[in-house]
Amino acid sequence: MNRAEEDYLKQLYELSTNTQSERVKTADLSTALGHTAQSVNEMLKRLSDKNLVNYTPYHGVRLTKKGHQNAVRMIRAHRLWEVFLSDKLDLSWEALHEEAEKLEHATSEVVLDKLYTYLGKPKTCIHGNPIPTADGQVVQGATLTLAQAEPGDVFIVRRVQDHAPLLTYLQARDIALGARLSVVGHESLGDTLVVKHQNQTHRLGQSITARMFGDIET
Amino acid sequence: MNRAEEDYLKQLYELSTNTQSERVKTADLSTALGHTAQSVNEMLKRLSDKNLVNYTPYHGVRLTKKGHQNAVRMIRAHRLWEVFLSDKLDLSWEALHEEAEKLEHATSEVVLDKLYTYLGKPKTCIHGNPIPTADGQVVQGATLTLAQAEPGDVFIVRRVQDHAPLLTYLQARDIALGARLSVVGHESLGDTLVVKHQNQTHRLGQSITARMFGDIET
DNA sequence: CCTCTTTTTATGGTATACCTTAATTTTTAG
DNA sequence: CTAAAAATTAAGGTATACCATAAAAAGAGG
Numbered sequence: 150m151n152r153a154e155e156d157y158l159k160q161l162y163e164l165s166t167n168t169q170s171e172r173v174k175t176a177d178l179s180t181a182l183g184h185t186a187q188s189v190n191e192m193l194k195r196l197s198d199k200n201l202v203n204y205t206p207y208h209g210v211r212l213t214k215k216g217h218q219n220a221v222r223m224i225r226a227h228r229l230w231e232v233f234l235s236d237k238l239d240l241s242w243e244a245l246h247e248e249a250e251k252l253e254h255a256t257s258e259v260v261l262d263k264l265y266t267y268l269g270k271p272k273t274c275i276h277g278n279p280i281p282t283a284d285g286q287v288v289q290g291a292t293l294t295l296a297q298a299e300p301g302d303v304f305i306v307r308r309v310q311d312h313a314p315l316l317t318y319l320q321a322r323d324i325a326l327g328a329r330l331s332v333v334g335h336e337s338l339g340d341t342l343v344v345k346h347q348n349q350t351h352r353l354g355q356s357i358t359a360r361m362f363g364d365i366e367t
Numbered sequence: 368m369n370r371a372e373e374d375y376l377k378q379l380y381e382l383s384t385n386t387q388s389e390r391v392k393t394a395d396l397s398t399a400l401g402h403t404a405q406s407v408n409e410m411l412k413r414l415s416d417k418n419l420v421n422y423t424p425y426h427g428v429r430l431t432k433k434g435h436q437n438a439v440r441m442i443r444a445h446r447l448w449e450v451f452l453s454d455k456l457d458l459s460w461e462a463l464h465e466e467a468e469k470l471e472h473a474t475s476e477v478v479l480d481k482l483y484t485y486l487g488k489p490k491t492c493i494h495g496n497p498i499p500t501a502d503g504q505v506v507q508g509a510t511l512t513l514a515q516a517e518p519g520d521v522f523i524v525r526r527v528q529d530h531a532p533l534l535t536y537l538q539a540r541d542i543a544l545g546a547r548l549s550v551v552g553h554e555s556l557g558d559t560l561v562v563k564h565q566n567q568t569h570r571l572g573q574s575i576t577a578r579m580f581g582d583i584e585t
Numbered sequence: 586c587c588t589c590t591t592t593t594t595a596t597g598g599t600a601t602a603c604c605t606t607a608a609t610t611t612t613t614a615g
Numbered sequence: 616c617t618a619a620a621a622a623t624t625a626a627g628g629t630a631t632a633c634c635a636t637a638a639a640a641a642g643a644g645g
Contacts, residue, residue, distance in 0.1 A: 153632060175592075188633055190593060195631090207592060207641055238481035251473035260466050263456035371602060393622070406603055408623060413601090425611055425622060 152254050155223050156182065157192055158201060161212050162220035167310075172209035218285055222261075225281040226253035227311075228274035229264050235275045236268065242325075243316040245275060276316070277308025277326050277362075295342065296358035298365055300334045304344070307363040315360050322351060370472050373441050374400065375410055376419060379430055380438035385528070390427035436503055440479075443499040444471035445529075446492035447482050453493045454486065460543075461534040463493060494534070495526025495544050495580075513560065514576035516583055518552045522562070525581040533578050540569060 160181050164173045179189045197204040201216035212220055230249040234240040240248065256264075262283060265271075273279055273290065281287045291307040298304045306328045309315060319325070323346075330344040330351075341352045378399050382391045397407045415422040419434035430438055448467040452458040458466060474482075480501060483489075491497055491508065499505045509525040516522045524546045527533060537543070541564075548562040548569075559570045 151631085184632090185634065186592070187594085187635080192632075206594090234478065238478065238485055240477070240481065244477065248475060248478055251475070252470065255469035255473040257466060257469070259458070259462065260452065260456065263458065267456055369601085402602090403604065404622070405605080405624085410602075424624090 158220040159223045171211050174209050221281045221285045226256045228280045231274045232271045242320045291362040295361040298332045302332045303366040304330045305364045310360040376438040377441045389429050439499045439503045444474045446498045449492045450489045460538045509580040513579040516550045520550045521584040522548045523582045528578040
């Protein structure tokens with residue numbers, strides 16, 4: 150396994166988790182990774198040969214058991230490094246992702262286990278996302294998105310997707326985990342959600358609201 | 368800069384430090400990296416184009432200032448990770464090298480600085496080798512090798528080269544930093560050095576004695 | 586069922602970093 | 616000065632992982 154393959158598996162895992170469907174469309178993979186459809190197809194064939202994915206042309210890809218295991222290991226490494234970088238090295242919220250992205254590919258099983266213990270067996274990363282256990286179990290975090298909140302609701306941020314632009318955006322506006330957002334209403338035919346937070350009004354598009362998960366208080 | 372280039376620069380730095388000469392023979396690089404002379408030549412031309420080395424065919428290679436800076440940064444990362452892996456994660460002496468080898472290529476400047484502070488600004492790695500400062504200064508450690516010791520001397524181990532087989536060998540025989548080795552004599556026309564340590568007699572070849580540095584008490 | 590869109594395949598190309606085998610050049614040692 | 620040894624270059628090859636362009640196949644909707 151190398152960097153490229155690991156990235157594909159991780160991305161596949163994330164896409165199938167986000168869309169809550171096992172099968173992932175190659176076009177979506179292509180967009181997510183920023184590669185052409187042609188390149189993605191080539192790589193999927195290689196991953197298929199290695200039994201990491203199950204690829205049925207015209208019907209999407211699915212991680213095999215082996216592929217899933219590897220994907221989860223990468224996610225685990227990523228989130229554990231994020232905890233380390235934040236808790237121990239005090240890196241900024243938005244820098245975490247990029248650094249963890251590099252370290253995750255350079256971490257052996259042994260180091261991962263020791264790191265896990267050293268960090269006090271954390272259950273979630275800094276962005277609130279669950280850290281898979283060593284045997285690959287993933288505890289599902291909050292699934293309710295901010296996009297689903299209605300005017301009058303108070304939305305409490307529990308986890309956000311580890312997506313660089315989103316993190317930058319939220320950090321700049323002081324919206325962290327635990328933040329309480331009062332949903333004021335919708336704008337632009339429902340595309341934008343208007344929320345209040347600490348006397349500030351924010352207009353949030355779907356690429357933001359669909360990536361934030363939490364609880365609703367009515 | 369990528370993994371391959373970084374490895375070349377690091378190896379060049381180590382070879383020129385070990386031989387105490389600026390210029391490195393491509394044949395030595397070739398042996399150290401385990402690549403053919405042809406491959407090494409190709410790569411040296413690329414590194415030369417990028418101004419990382421100064422390559423005069425038939426007269427060896429030399430790191431440029433830029434190449435030196437990068438090499439030292441890799442050494443710094445390597446040794447800091449070793450300290451982390453040993454002090455914080457409690458990895459075994461011999462496992463350190465391999466793991467640090469991977470992490471060093473995945474570490475940004477920022478993380479390196481924070482890690483340095485977090486570890487308490489260590490001066491040497493676990494094998495006793497100096498950790499270059501952020502601005503590239505390297506404090507020279509012990510330079511006297513065990514190979515230079517004479518019968519009757521007591522050799523105190525201060526640092527050993529970060530060379531996997533050597534570390535495995537020493538760990539198996541409980542020879543750690545600070546170990547006091549009594550030099551008994553030579554064998555095989557001087558190829559082998561006979562030393563005593565904790566009631567054990569060891570016969571050490573040059574690939575071992577030339578890689579161990581320390582002080583001599585007469 | 587047929588068109589349109591999407592997806593896939595086919596071909597050929599790029600860069601990196603290795604390799605082998607075989608010349609050729611340069612250095613070095615006698 | 617010259618032959619042997621060492622270093623370099625030449626030529627062609629491999630695998631990985633991208634790319635573009637274009638053709639072909641399959642699916643989806645009316």
